[in-house]
Amino acid sequence: MAQPDLQINHSWEFEYNETHPYPCLNLYSASFFDKSLPDVKFSIFCGPSDYDTCKVIISKTPCRPANATCPSCSSNDDIYITCTFRCCITWGGFNGPQQSSINHDLYSGLKNFLTASDLSDVMIVIDEKEILLHKIILAAYSPVFSAMIKSDITESSNKRIVLTDIEVEIMENVIEFMYTGTINPVPEYDVLFSIMKAADKYKILGLKEFCERKLSEKITLENVFEILETNSLYGCPLLAKSVIDFMIKNKTTIIGSKDFNDFCRRKPELLSQFFIHSVTGSKANK
Numbered sequence: 001m002a003q004p005d006l007q008i009n010h011s012w013e014f015e016y017n018e019t020h021p022y023p024c025l026n027l028y029s030a031s032f033f034d035k036s037l038p039d040v041k042f043s044i045f046c047g048p049s050d051y052d053t054c055k056v057i058i059s060k061t062p063c064r065p066a067n068a069t070c071p072s073c074s075s076n077d078d079i080y081i082t083c084t085f086r087c088c089i090t091w092g093g094f095n096g097p098q099q100s101s102i103n104h105d106l107y108s109g110l111k112n113f114l115t116a117s118d119l120s121d122v123m124i125v126i127d128e129k130e131i132l133l134h135k136i137i138l139a140a141y142s143p144v145f146s147a148m149i150k151s152d153i154t155e156s157s158n159k160r161i162v163l164t165d166i167e168v169e170i171m172e173n174v175i176e177f178m179y180t181g182t183i184n185p186v187p188e189y190d191v192l193f194s195i196m197k198a199a200d201k202y203k204i205l206g207l208k209e210f211c212e213r214k215l216s217e218k219i220t221l222e223n224v225f226e227i228l229e230t231n232s233l234y235g236c237p238l239l240a241k242s243v244i245d246f247m248i249k250n251k252t253t254i255i256g257s258k259d260f261n262d263f264c265r266r267k268p269e270l271l272s273q274f275f276i277h278s279v280t281g282s283k284a285n286k
Contacts, residue, residue: 008089114179125162126171141178142202170194177207189218193230200234216242221253225263228270244273251278
């Protein structure tokens with residue numbers, strides 16, 4: 001059950017730069033802890049253009065987002081120089097221990113920010129594509145992006161993060177997940193592997209699990225060995241179990257195939273669990 005509503009007062013200030021080349025980047029964002037809840041992180045962001053409606057994200061390890069409201073935010077009169085904000089955050093607590101990575105109400109609100117470029121405060125650049133995003137979302141999901149944002153030796157000091165090792169299409173899928181909790185429509189399995197590679201690189205654990213589950217639904221006789229081999233690079237136990245279970249279920253067809261013989265010669269170590277469970281007649285352990 002959700003715990004009784006908690007109210008936490010918070011205040012902050014920042015300098016608004018009216019001559020900034022990207023005025024929309026004057027959005028303020030920060031994360032903080034309250035002494036009454038030392039293991040819970042509060043992340044908040046808003047800007048001078050909408051200081052009456054702050055956005056609050058609350059999480060703890062593992063990431064468990066929850067809703068909060070901030071109905072009484074106010075600022076000083078001179079909002080174009082130094083802005084001082086004060087608010088009272090009202091929070092109803094997490095909805096039980098099973099709430100993990102997806103909170104539909106939260107993502108419903110965050111989805112609006114995916115297209116609200118006027119509230120963005122960081123830019124990701126891939127080739128010539130510029131994507132305006134929110135530091136707090138990137139940092140909340142990915143410790144790698146968080147380090148980029150905080151570091152003084154990267155281009156993030158200019159609120160620009162240049163990525164050279166990922167395709168625009170894959171990054172757009174990653175971003176969609178961070179703002180909505182899903183990817184719709186679900187990509188084909190080869191694209192899912194590319195997304196899972198990005199999730200592994202940037203330590204976005206919820207996205208990595210999402211890719212595992214969706215890939216588990218796309219195993220066929222034609223791609224089972226490719227999925228097994230590629231999965232070995234990323235250490236996904238749920239997907240590995242699904243592959244082995246599929247192979248055991250279809251072992252008569254699989255063992256008689258040319259692909260199986262080729263795979264035995266190239267990657268025999270990856271088939272150890274298949275052989276063990278084939279002999280014992282059991283499914284792979286969870």
